[in-house]
Amino acid sequence: MNHSLQIPGNILFDGPMATKGYPLNKMCFSFNQAESRAEFLADEEAYYEKFNLSEAQRQVMRDRDVIAMLETGGSIYYLAKFAGILGLNVQDVGGLQTGMTTEEFKAFLVKQGEV
Amino acid sequence: MNHSLQIPGNILFDGPMATKGYPLNKMCFSFNQAESRAEFLADEEAYYEKFNLSEAQRQVMRDRDVIAMLETGGSIYYLAKFAGILGLNVQDVGGLQTGMTTEEFKAFLVKQGEV
Amino acid sequence: MAHILGGIATSHIPAIGVAMDKGLEQAPYWKGFFDAYPPVRQWLYAQQPDIAVIFYNDHGLEFFHDRKPTFAIGAADKYENADEGWGIAEIPPVTGETQLSWHIINELIDNDFDITVCQEMKVDHGLTVPLTLMWPGHQYGHIKVIPIAINCERHPMPKPSRCYDLGKAIGEAIRSFSGDQNVVVFGTGGLSHQLDGQRAGFINKPFDLYCMEKIVDEPEVLTKLSNYDLVEKGGSQGVELNMWLAMRGTLQGASQLTELHRSYHLPISNTGAGLQLLATEEAVTN
Amino acid sequence: MAHILGGIATSHIPAIGVAMDKGLEQAPYWKGFFDAYPPVRQWLYAQQPDIAVIFYNDHGLEFFHDRKPTFAIGAADKYENADEGWGIAEIPPVTGETQLSWHIINELIDNDFDITVCQEMKVDHGLTVPLTLMWPGHQYGHIKVIPIAINCERHPMPKPSRCYDLGKAIGEAIRSFSGDQNVVVFGTGGLSHQLDGQRAGFINKPFDLYCMEKIVDEPEVLTKLSNYDLVEKGGSQGVELNMWLAMRGTLQGASQLTELHRSYHLPISNTGAGLQLLATEEAVTN
Ligand SMILES: [Fe+3]
Numbered sequence A, B: 001m002n003h004s005l006q007i008p009g010n011i012l013f014d015g016p017m018a019t020k021g022y023p024l025n026k027m028c029f030s031f032n033q034a035e036s037r038a039e040f041l042a043d044e045e046a047y048y049e050k051f052n053l054s055e056a057q058r059q060v061m062r063d064r065d066v067i068a069m070l071e072t073g074g075s076i077y078y079l080a081k082f083a084g085i086l087g088l089n090v091q092d093v094g095g096l097q098t099g100m101t102t103e104e105f106k107a108f109l110v111k112q113g114e115v
Numbered sequence C, D: 001m002a003h004i005l006g007g008i009a010t011s012h013i014p015a016i017g018v019a020m021d022k023g024l025e026q027a028p029y030w031k032g033f034f035d036a037y038p039p040v041r042q043w044l045y046a047q048q049p050d051i052a053v054i055f056y057n058d059h060g061l062e063f064f065h066d067r068k069p070t071f072a073i074g075a076a077d078k079y080e081n082a083d084e085g086w087g088i089a090e091i092p093p094v095t096g097e098t099q100l101s102w103h104i105i106n107e108l109i110d111n112d113f114d115i116t117v118c119q120e121m122k123v124d125h126g127l128t129v130p131l132t133l134m135w136p137g138h139q140y141g142h143i144k145v146i147p148i149a150i151n152c153e154r155h156p157m158p159k160p161s162r163c164y165d166l167g168k169a170i171g172e173a174i175r176s177f178s179g180d181q182n183v184v185v186f187g188t189g190g191l192s193h194q195l196d197g198q199r200a201g202f203i204n205k206p207f208d209l210y211c212m213e214k215i216v217d218e219p220e221v222l223t224k225l226s227n228y229d230l231v232e233k234g235g236s237q238g239v240e241l242n243m244w245l246a247m248r249g250t251l252q253g254a255s256q257l258t259e260l261h262r263s264y265h266l267p268i269s270n271t272g273a274g275l276q277l278l279a280t281e282e283a284v285t286n
């Protein structure tokens, strides 16, 4: 597999990204536990500190900027658990990343069936 | 690899043994932590219960019968941690399994160099 | 020897489980999707398999990057489900099996597959949603499950050809087992979807239909694809096709295959959802 | 491209670390063992390697049967040591490396090795004792370590031929890396010993000497052995020879090898302890 090729709109989650994203993803992995979700909601900043996120990672989390989370090494599988805390589903997250409203994003999904 | 062959004096630790020994080995794995070792020493029986050992496994542990521990599915790598709690080293454990004193066992080891 | 009755490929999207919990199968959004399942359920009911070998991918419940296996296989009596972080209702534990598991594990290691063996593991929606789809009302307790997790999350991932070869080796192992259990194999996940990036929402219906066509008689064509190809053509989560290929691999040494079902519906959540059933000559035909 | 300077095989018995902590190197029991090490240390000091790839086996510190990998490779910046249950003194963390690690991981997956990747892992005496032996006083912080753990605990275990092939693939990956780091490879553990069963204490000196002879120029002879053969001839822990074979595999694509050291001493604890150094033509010769 040629890892240097880029697919437009796709942020390949590979080894170096997993190294960069480790604290961020470890934090999101903890959200499998309800107590961890509650602890995060009670004090986000303390939770970033607990998992030793980089300053850039803290900022993209504060901004709820999903594309930037991916760029700082976030894996969508763990970020989805964070989205769950915020009450967002995968269509909401799709809209946030593509600049659509959730309804526009859903319509876009349906349209791809009309081939 | 032919798993049906037996080597005399050797209790092959394979899959079915790992299934049988799971609670026993899990208990011994916990001895990596000093608090777990202390908890075991304070109340062995409660600790067997906590890890849901079979009655046979509890008895061989009470008896400090190393060969029988292996036969009930113990893996020597985890049993070694249990031996550590008792202050036994691998020569002591060798003696217990072969019916020698520790000194006899050590002499046996040395003798194998005289080939 | 144990018998492989056939292989079933199905989507495993979490939203499916939520919809079933809420009884939404006949709601407009869901009807087209759920209406495909009864024929496959009826086939399973007629076959009465003893064991289900299920290829799935963990989505960050059991495995984290601290220790991320390429291939993980279960060898436990029971597998617990758990909260995955977004409030899916927990469901009854999945029944396990250890004798065939260890036999498969021995054969895989002997054939140079470097699997991680799990005597205790939590299984996520990737495995439980297909079970719930096949046995509604969580009535899957009677079937013994051997879970096999394939890394579909972090690159590098096992190549499509390697996943297919894993399936082939598992198929041979099952057929060489001394018991006479009846086994059904599941490939779960897919088909095209992409959750992350500016390309989120990408679905490729022509490619999905192509995969469902080729997997019947020409799976080797699909094994020539790289994971990069799968991401490009099927989206970043399109690599879940690897579980379908592993399932298909188990049928390779079997007698002639009969395709008893094929359907495709989009979108379910962000995904092109496929359902396919390939039966071997070992299956009961009536 | 990165360079492999050579391979070192050494015992990794916990008691060695304890003896060094207590300053017992010149005590009668230990002198014959420790006196073998200075020439190897001096070679390392002259070579100044940047990276050490270390094949070892975890003895139940990091891995349990819940998730037991066949092959696990580290990709972390740092590896912590920890209490293993019998009060070995904890030592400073081991320095990691991620760039070459990920390169090796990519190449291994591309060559159908189904490794488990560890971005966080505790390393036990199997890895730390060799480091301490080579850099006494725990002065190993400057060397970047890539740990590779091989299952030597529960059967089925990877075959000797598979371990050798793993080494070959890692050697090729190192030589194809775009950096120009100097790498030394360690095979740790062995040689013959048996801790468990009525046969505890078994050591097979002739077999150990045979292995040390063959591994230099005819490693393929050893890869024809099964793990059953290794248990029979080398005792239940004699399978640790697999780490020596993996080390030897990394040297296979290299230029001509020169054996700079070979020694054997028994018993150390319950074990026949070997030390061997094979240098490539990439090594500094002066
Ligand atoms: Fe999925």
Ligand SMILES: [Fe+3]
Pocket: D012, D057, D059, D126, D189, D190, D240
């Ligand atoms: Fe060892």
